[in-house]
Amino acid sequence: MTSPPPPSGGPLVGRTSEAARIRRFAGPPGEGGPVLVVTGDPGIGKSALVGREAGALREAGFRILRAEGCETERELAFAGLHQLLRPVLTQAQMLPDRQRDALLSAFGITAGPGEPDPLVLRVAVLTLLSHEARSRPVLLVVDDAQWLDGDSLDVLAFVARRLEGERISVLGVVRGGSAPPAFAMGRPVLELGPLDADAAGLLLDAQPHRPGGPLRARILHEAAGNPLALIEFARAEGGPAPWPVEPLPLTERLEQCFTGRLDALPPATRQALLLAATDEDAVAGLPPQVWRPAERAGLICVRDDTVRFRHPLIRSAVYQAAPLTQRRAAHRRCAATLRDAPDRRAWHLAAGGTGPSEATAREIERSARETGKRGGFASAALALQRAADLSPDRHERARRLTLAARLAVPTGQTAWVEELTDRVRTLSEDPVLLALATLYRGQALALTPRRGAAYPLLTRTARELAPHHPGKALQALATAALICYYQGDAGRRDELRGEFFRLGGRIGRRPEPDLASLWIRTATDPCSDRAGLLAGVRRLAGMDAAGPELTAATATLAWLLDETGLAMGLFDKVGGSASTPSPLPEGLRCVEGWVCLDHGRWDRAAAVAAASARAAAESDPPYTAAAPPALDAAVLALRGETGAARAAALRALDAVAAPENRFVAVRARWALGMAAMADGDHAAAFDQFREMFTAGGDEVHYRESRYGLADLAAAAVRVGRHEGARGIVDRLADRMADASPRQRALLSRARALLADGDGAERHFRAALDEPSTGERPFSHAQTQLEYGEWLRRRLRSGRARPLLTAALETFVRLGAEPWAGRARAELRAAGIRQSAGVPERLPALTPQQRQIVRLAARGLTNREIGARLQLSPRTVGSHLYRSFPKLGVTARSQLRDVIDGRPAVAGRFALVEGGSGEESGSAPQQHSA
Structure with missing residues (x-):
């Protein structure tokens, strides 16, 4: 057979591996046999995937014969077979007379002498297909095979069992759980599951009307990875979003997929289903027999008296099919039932009402405040928005919308925050309320490429709020400091510090420790008064009543001060896995990953990057898509997965405008440089590390660029560009008198690599002796490796071996295979080889x-x-x-x-040859690695 190319126009979103599976099945020699059954739920994309791949196969020279099952033709004998063979029936004349007559009479084209012989008919179909396959491979595509008539299925089953050696393949498409046994039994199955979060977000973004704000999160949740649902929900007409206890309204196309089985149910079952669709926890006490018709219809599952819909879209279909009066009545019944669940009760009261109600608005606001305390920011903000909608008083409506905007900021839904604050401006002239709304708008914009516009907004708002809300004024400057850190512009950093000290004089002394003040000072200049900043961070870290948000913020401050061990301990204290929601805004979530990377917990760093990428797929601002691939690229580069590392780093660079986000740009450049080092391309590595500094040798980012200093020097000495690196190192050394121990260690390592003669040894020792270097094992092992290399080249192998062995142990433990390979090579050059009893397995x-x-x-x-x-x-x-x-x-x-x-x-390494240096020794020694 001809091996098919990938389809033109690129693969379907999220279906790369499934498309490749179909291409391998159809290509030579065919993976898994001549029949493949594609299965999945309605709307999951079976027909789209198979249609696209069939089109690619047709372009590659395949003859495609298609049939599509139809419920109305299930009783028509051979209807599906006729649809499949109709394009080649003109070739029936080449069949033996008996086979030709059996085939054509089965379709009613000719009148046969009697009932066609089943065996002759089946052989006729096989012969016809074999004749067609002589000139080109044939693919039979049977869509909705569960609705094909039984006679056609029997013939196809006969043919499928006799395709060995033929250039004929059968691709069947069936709904999940509906595969006809005669056709699909024992055949390989490709089951299409729901799209993952990344793919679902990409598909939603590709629609003409890209939804945002809370509606986006609702669509992603209720579609549950179903491609058709994602597309149709995005196409639905705009309007107010439904209440959280109301499913999203279905389009006509979705209703056709999921409501067909409702009409045949008894009225009592439909009423019970409506109640379950309104709230699954409100159906306790209903008799078990009421659910059985719906369970037999495949709409629900009942386990241990718990009713669950088989898919969220079925719930939506049930709810949408009921008249409005019945839906409101169901909500009122749920509110009466759920008195022990005040949050949901308030929502049901709102959904069951018919107009504004201050009493209901107050109850929803009370519920929202409790939800916000638990970290449910999106739910709390949406609740406050609905409370505002129910508020008869104009001022109360504006106040609740302002609170909603505050809680919406951490969700990353910038468009939603802007919508809420725009409504506040139309409702109120209260200067304090308007300033607060502007603050929250600026905080939301700070995590987007529009942060440049947010900066003056925030500094102006800080001045307006200082007389009324000093704490909020400092919050405004703290967000401006965050923008400064993203941008990494030293000039703006100095400007903001001046604004902070001027505002501090107006505000007066704040209670210690003050998080906002610590953040402003640390984010703008972590080296100035480092001891005082660190003392404040330790006071925050020691607060027993600190919640997860304060703990995570304190961990971020510790990271900025290069206190990696303290930061890691605080992130551990926050608890949960990398996949759980973070108390940090998604734009800052990757800080935890960078701490893990430094601390040698690379699996967790990769998990944080993956979780952040999933969150980015569900959020609105484009910025959040940049940080996760930069972090992932760093992990991949250090592990030696250089192709994937470069792809991830380039995605990060594509997602940001470098002047507006020097932080991510510098981190991505470092990852590209480390990937080049792993590949041994030191010239490319030098070029990437050099991008972390300006043409004049200054830092591109006033903090982050310093962490590439030693790696720049390491690449420079490999390609003979010592002077280019030495000028930058000398320029930065003058600014690093008050640097952290980590930065001093990197500066010493850079000086050691660039030093002439024996002057390097003093700098290597200084780098290794800096306190807390053990908190960053990879960086420490790099210094050990380079110092060991330096010693070996000077014939001091005895001194080099312990350093090289310790470096190898660290690289192996971390999985830094390229650097482990370098360490092994140096150990062999130092006269040590791996013991014969332990194979090099990877x-x-x-x-x-x-x-x-x-x-x-x-x-x-x-x-x-x-x-x-x-x-x-x-x-x-x-x-x-x-x-x-x-x-x-x-x-x-x-x-x-x-x-x-x-x-x-x-393994264990043995000295097989004494080196010739004075410290190398003359007898075999054992060194544990």
């Missing part, structure tokens, strides 16, 4: 197998690995199966030991 794998093993060791499933590497889950499993013997493992659970712990990979 190098025995192919590059793709190594990549798959690393991902599997991080806990990714075969499907997740396949999606990342554009392979089928089956191919991933095959690579793992072949890798296990080479690695000496028998179970997937052992891979983490091989990759992360891997004491056997480092």
